Amino acid sequence: MIAIDDYRRVAPPGAIDMLLRLAERVRGRRLLHVSGGRFGGGPAEILHTLVPMMADLGVDAAWEITGGDPGFYATAAALRAALDGAERVLTDEALDHYVEMNRVNAKKIALDADLVLVHDVLPATLVEHRGAQGRWVWRCHFDSSHAQRRAWTFLRPYVNQFDAAVFSLPKFGRRLGIPKYIIAPSIDPLSEKNRDLTAREVTTILRGLGVSQDRPILLQVAPFTAAEDPLGVVNAYRLVRKHYHVRLVLAGTGDADRESRETLAELREAASHDPDITVLELPPDAHVQINALQRAATIVLQKSVHEGFGLGAAEAMWKGKPVVGGVAGGLTQQIVYDVTGYTVHSVEGAAFRLRHLLNNPELIARMGAAGREHVRRSFLVTRHLTDYMALLIHLTR
Amino acid sequence: MTTPAPFQFIGCVELRQALDHRARDERELLDRLEDVPAGSVFYHTHGYFLRHRPITTAYGNDFAAWAAVQVRDQVLAERLAVINPFEMASLEDLREELMSAVHDHLLRLSTIPRVEFGEAFHFQQSHIVEVPLGPAVSTLAELRAGLAEVDASAIYFHMVEARARLGRRSGDFAEWIRTSLQLPALAERIERIDTYMTSLERVRARVLALVDGALEEASA
Numbered sequence: 001m002i003a004i005d006d007y008r009r010v011a012p013p014g015a016i017d018m019l020l021r022l023a024e025r026v027r028g029r030r031l032l033h034v035s036g037g038r039f040g041g042g043p044a045e046i047l048h049t050l051v052p053m054m055a056d057l058g059v060d061a062a063w064e065i066t067g068g069d070p071g072f073y074a075t076a077a078a079l080r081a082a083l084d085g086a087e088r089v090l091t092d093e094a095l096d097h098y099v100e101m102n103r104v105n106a107k108k109i110a111l112d113a114d115l116v117l118v119h120d121v122l123p124a125t126l127v128e129h130r131g132a133q134g135r136w137v138w139r140c141h142f143d144s145s146h147a148q149r150r151a152w153t154f155l156r157p158y159v160n161q162f163d164a165a166v167f168s169l170p171k172f173g174r175r176l177g178i179p180k181y182i183i184a185p186s187i188d189p190l191s192e193k194n195r196d197l198t199a200r201e202v203t204t205i206l207r208g209l210g211v212s213q214d215r216p217i218l219l220q221v222a223p224f225t226a227a228e229d230p231l232g233v234v235n236a237y238r239l240v241r242k243h244y245h246v247r248l249v250l251a252g253t254g255d256a257d258r259e260s261r262e263t264l265a266e267l268r269e270a271a272s273h274d275p276d277i278t279v280l281e282l283p284p285d286a287h288v289q290i291n292a293l294q295r296a297a298t299i300v301l302q303k304s305v306h307e308g309f310g311l312g313a314a315e316a317m318w319k320g321k322p323v324v325g326g327v328a329g330g331l332t333q334q335i336v337y338d339v340t341g342y343t344v345h346s347v348e349g350a351a352f353r354l355r356h357l358l359n360n361p362e363l364i365a366r367m368g369a370a371g372r373e374h375v376r377r378s379f380l381v382t383r384h385l386t387d388y389m390a391l392l393i394h395l396t397r
Numbered sequence: 398m399t400t401p402a403p404f405q406f407i408g409c410v411e412l413r414q415a416l417d418h419r420a421r422d423e424r425e426l427l428d429r430l431e432d433v434p435a436g437s438v439f440y441h442t443h444g445y446f447l448r449h450r451p452i453t454t455a456y457g458n459d460f461a462a463w464a465a466v467q468v469r470d471q472v473l474a475e476r477l478a479v480i481n482p483f484e485m486a487s488l489e490d491l492r493e494e495l496m497s498a499v500h501d502h503l504l505r506l507s508t509i510p511r512v513e514f515g516e517a518f519h520f521q522q523s524h525i526v527e528v529p530l531g532p533a534v535s536t537l538a539e540l541r542a543g544l545a546e547v548d549a550s551a552i553y554f555h556m557v558e559a560r561a562r563l564g565r566r567s568g569d570f571a572e573w574i575r576t577s578l579q580l581p582a583l584a585e586r587i588e589r590i591d592t593y594m595t596s597l598e599r600v601r602a603r604v605l606a607l608v609d610g611a612l613e614e615a616s617a
Contacts, residue, residue: 014530014548018408021528170415170519182413182521332516337466345514390410390526 002190004056010189011382019382022389023057029396031388032113033063036076036122040284042185042311043119043141049188049381050388059389064109066123068101073122080121082151084142084308090150099125114396117388118162127161135395138162141185142308143172143329164395168309169330181391184333185309186384187318187375192287194318197295205292211278216246218354219297221290221315223252224263224281227306229326231263232347234270234277236303239351241276244358251280251293294319298364299357303350304328314379317341317371322364324353334379340371401577403533404569406543408550409558410526411447413440418520422511423473426460427499429520435488436522442482442491443561444523446597447553457594458482460495460518467515473502481593482561525558537578537615540570541608549597556592556600570604583611 008016033051038044047063054061075090075098082088106129118124119139130136138159144152144167152174159165160177167173173180187194197205206213218237222228230250237248254264264281271277282289294300300316300323307329314334316323323341325331335341342353357364377383418433420426430438441459449455456462457478465474476498485491503509530547534540544552555569565572567588575584590603 014408014546014550017530018410018528018548018550021408021530022410022526025528167415170419170521171516173415175417180415182415327514386410387412390412390524393526394412394524 029114030060035119066105072101076122082148085146135163183387186381216298220301236350254281318375320368322367405533406530408528408530408548409554412524416520420518470510552597
């Protein structure tokens with residue numbers, strides 16, 4: 001089991017002592033996380049790290065989840081997609097059922113805590129059942145700025161019953177009647193996805209995936225959807241290939257929806273004509289494989305045209321890789337232009353920056369090192385935990 | 398002889414809060430600058446030094462960084478970057494100075510520079526959570542030992558936050574050295590350290606160098 005002291009060798013100097021002192025200040029106060037599930041998605045992934053770390057620090061922290069029938073999950077998923085800007089049909093009956101299921105959840109979950117952090121959409125309407133004690137915060141992990149009107153009109157009255165909301169970036173929030181705090185998400189440097197791997201481990205894993213390391217590897221790890229623009233990545237690679245003998249690896253988790261299947265089929269078609277393109281459809285728990293791919297890569301792409309925070313960039317930078325990313329979501333926060341990589345607006349821009357880096361290998365090393373330090377200061381779970389403790393102290397004074 | 402009052406290092410965590418003010422062009426920046434709370438002016442100027450890391454390009458404050466990176470208006474960026482927040486007597490004076498720079502710049506232009514492909518400026522403010530760090534110190538040698546090890550946020554708290562937002566104009570190190578250790582010459586030298594356009598680690602190194610000099614003088 002990983003202990004808080006294990007983070008001393010990866011966190012910035014003084015960060016763990018700061019956490020220990022913050023923990024002393026919140027001793028005796030109870031923090032409760034409520035999410036829609038324990039698996040799948042970034043919020044659950046990071047709670048698996050954050051909650052045990054809090055316990056190790058002596059903080060009284062708990063994590064509860066809501067449950068329901070298939071209709072509950074389907075409506076919450078549609079509502080979440082609509083809040084993220086997608087067009088969805090939301091009927092009054094389905095929304096009533098979603099609210100009703102959370103009324104049942106409220107009876108099953110002990111919701112008494114000094115600070116209740118409710119993550120994302122599934123448990124959001126639990127706030128109706130809050131008691132007089134304790135402070136309630138809605139932790140929104142997605143970009144709500146382009147929410148469909150119907151979805152936001154439905155959710156806003158619930159959100160305004162919280163004492164505060166937390167967004168990952170200022171631009172992800174909307175006008176609310178409550179304070180909006182900003183806490184960026186984070187990566188766990190000691191997790192399977194980010195822990196150090198030996199060169200032999202990397203080679204073994206890549207061999208198992210059928211990826212040769214005989215040439216520089218350009219890598220994008222992302223879902224096979226238009227938002228992540230994997231076809232744009234292929235086109236950028238084709239422009240680069242005229243000048244450099246490189247491999248392109250596109251790795252991601254395939255979804256069952258039509259868009260994902262069509263994109264994957266197009267990528268496979270492109271790969272069938274070019275042996276230097278590898279498309280890897282990985283299972284959701286392929287963390288160590290992604291880790292090895294990122295470590296083996298020469299340059300990592302995150303050429304999204306629509307993105308949430310997009311922590312894939314931070315993961316790659318933590319492994320000392322320069323990142324060429326799209327101007328979308330949190331990528332502009334993570335990629336410091338010309339320092340840790342480049343943000344680009346087009347396929348041609350991506351190709352230009354890839355060639356620029358391949359032509360100047362010393363830049364790859366320098367930007368990789370700068371990226372790792374940038375992530376150490378700003379996107380590790382230790383900083384995330386520090387922010388949550390500060391929030392607990394600030395709201396429960 | 399009385400025992401000097403001990404010095405307690407205080408680190409800090411900045412809890413950021415988004416405000417419902419944003420600007421997509423320089424006219425909006427001017428208008429919003431007039432409206433936002435003084436805490437927001439502080440966050441985007443003095444607070445820049447808590448967040449700024451030496452790996453990033455130095456613009457001196459968030460407004461100048463936005464003008465340069467998002468609007469691509471290097472002229473306004475230069476005008477805003479040279480405004481030293483540590484030279485202003487109050488946050489309202491600083492706000493006036495920033496607004497004057499934007500206003501004068503716009504007077505010379507026929508069109509308002511705006512964000513075309515970049516991001517809007519989102520105004521924020523912060524709440525500082527104070528965290529006592531390490532045992533309190535009572536001598537200059539103990540202060541030196543603590544200063545070398547303490548989290549960088551303590552340098553920010555004692556050298557920037559104390560002066561600009563808490564009204565302790567000398568900064569906490571200089572004040573304690575003057576009043577508790579009775580070393581006015583050293584206090585004055587520390588007070589003169591320029592905290593503008595540098596990193597917290599560089600400020601730490603400068604204070605340590607001055608303290609080392611005083612310790613050597615005392616031992617000689």
